[in-house]
């Protein structure tokens with residue numbers, strides 16, 4: 113019998129996990145036993161994926177093995193493209209991913225996970241190219257996942273600085289506690305359903321603007337502000353109109369999201385290497401963040417509202433030349449590894465997730 117009301121399940125612990133921990137008061141994110149600052153910017157996506165699997169630092173041979181397996185998975189996904197029907201013609205990249213990933217056929221867990229990670233990247237890039245009326249590029253299995261993702265998006269050789277920036281992003285967002293999409297994946301897994309179904313459910317949850325959909329609007333905001341001097345009046349007008357500042361605030365963090373700092377550092381390295389596509393935006397982004405933090409502090413002295421991951425996701429992915437419509441699918445290309453790890457964990461020790469509700473509808477008179 114339920115005895116607690118917890119709308120949104122705030123603070124309710126539904127699982128034990130060794131995959132990641134979010135400390136919102138101190139602004140600390142631990143992924144598989146490492147602080148996010150330790151790994152994002154210094155290890156590859158393959159190495160982070162390996163950590164999610166067994167929490168042991170992988171050696172070069174292990175990373176090479178995972179790289180080859182993901183390369184083969186990308187090639188398999190590319191071969192599936194002709195059978196996806198009109199999935200890649202969707203207007204929204206997440207709709208395309210949801211439809212396209214449904215075509216993956218579950219087999220043994222290890223193969224299915226590799227297939228899903230490879231397919232999310234290949235389908236996201238193929239959708240983005242189709243969306244821009246550009247020909248789809250075939251994967252190169254010899255490359256790292258980050259390098260090939262940039263190649264699949266741009267049909268051009270990425271610079272080492274760009275690959276490092278892509279890896280920093282993919283590692284920073286690979287897992288993040290019991291967020292909505294991870295929870296969705298675990299709920300489906302808890303029923304005994306298959307991995308592909310869990311990941312398709314997670315894609316649906318990530319699509320929502322309260323979860324994975326904010327980085328595009330952050331760039332729209334920077335475009336509208338244009339110059340650091342305009343930041344304060346623009347932000348004040350936005351708040352007066354009753355709108356929220358995108359990329360600011362978080363359900364869990366009461367300080368700056370630690371991923372904002374690692375992504376900001378990744379943008380700085382990219383700019384210093386001269387590797388950014390288009391106009392460097394870091395200086396403007398920092399000025400807008402500073403102005404927004406000050407204005408929000410004055411308005412909500414009791415409720416700290418600082419930059420979240422999406423603020424510098426927007427700046428980094430834009431600097432890497434990705435179109436803003438591809439930002440959330442790119443998020444999925446990383447987080448799919450976290451989702452799969454959670455599914456295995458749920459299966460290993462979890463119970464059927466089946467919360468209760470309080471009935472507030474009509475109760476018929478009981479028959480005499």
Ligand code: COA
Nearest residue numbers: 322326356357358359360361362363412415417420421422
């Ligand atoms: N801009 C302006 N005000 C904000 C704000 C923002 N980005 N985020 C929160 N607030 C205000 C709310 O209006 C509310 O004010 P009120 O008490 O006067 O009504 C107060 O701060 C508390 O907000 P609340 O809705 O309880 O916070 P939450 O934990 O439910 O929301 C977010 C978290 C992320 C949904 C929210 O901060 C937000 O909408 N941010 C912008 C979108 C975004 O960046 N999303 C990506 C998240 S990673």
